[in-house]
Amino acid sequence: MxxxxxxxxxxxxxxxxxxxxxxxxxxxxxxxxxxxxxxxxxxxxxxxxxxxxxxxxxxxxxxxxxxxxxxxxxxxNTSNHYHLRCVACGRVIDLTAKPLKEIEKTVSKLTDHEILGHRLELIGICLSCKAHKH
The missing domain is CATH 1.10.10.10 (Winged helix-like DNA-binding domain superfamily/Winged helix DNA-binding domain)
Structure with a gap:
């Protein structure tokens, strides 16, 4: 972007x-x-x-x-990248996978939009919080 x-x-x-x-x-x-x-x-x-x-x-x-x-x-980091957020402690980490590139291209073709970027946040429970839960 x-x-x-x-x-x-x-x-x-x-x-x-x-x-x-x-x-x-x-x-x-x-x-x-x-x-x-x-x-x-x-x-x-x-x-x-x-x-x-x-x-x-x-x-x-x-x-x-x-x-x-x-x-x-x-x-x-303002480049396209993804985040994984722990719902228990709020900690956020960067993910480097790039699975949405093809989706961007497809959406651009289907809609005639210039895709400037996207944001994706996955949520879960980190190992530390998971350990404290048990």
Missing amino acids: ELKFKKLRQTDARRIILEEIKDLTSHPTADEVYEIVRKRIPKVSLGTIYRNLEVLSENGQIQKMEVGGTQKRFDG
Whole structure:
């Protein structure tokens, strides 16, 4: 998926938030991003974090993951990929399988739409939560 980023004013907070999210594979919540960024900018506010996460997401520089009943999570990997979320602890991991490429091509042919991308989240219970359940 090719996105044309809007030219955003580059603030220290925005730059650091983007750097930190790009370095993480844990798909952090806004609160987790806040705790990480506070180590570099001690006086940053939670509101600044929330606003910048929304702006970066709207601009296509990060991916916002919204699932009903759970906190939003953010992903620095904006390429097409899939997620597996534990319904017990909320942990999210990336999956690298690419089974939807053919579906994209078929849908494009059938509908004459240019397919820009897709999102897929699988849900389950992680090994750690499964072990605690027994």
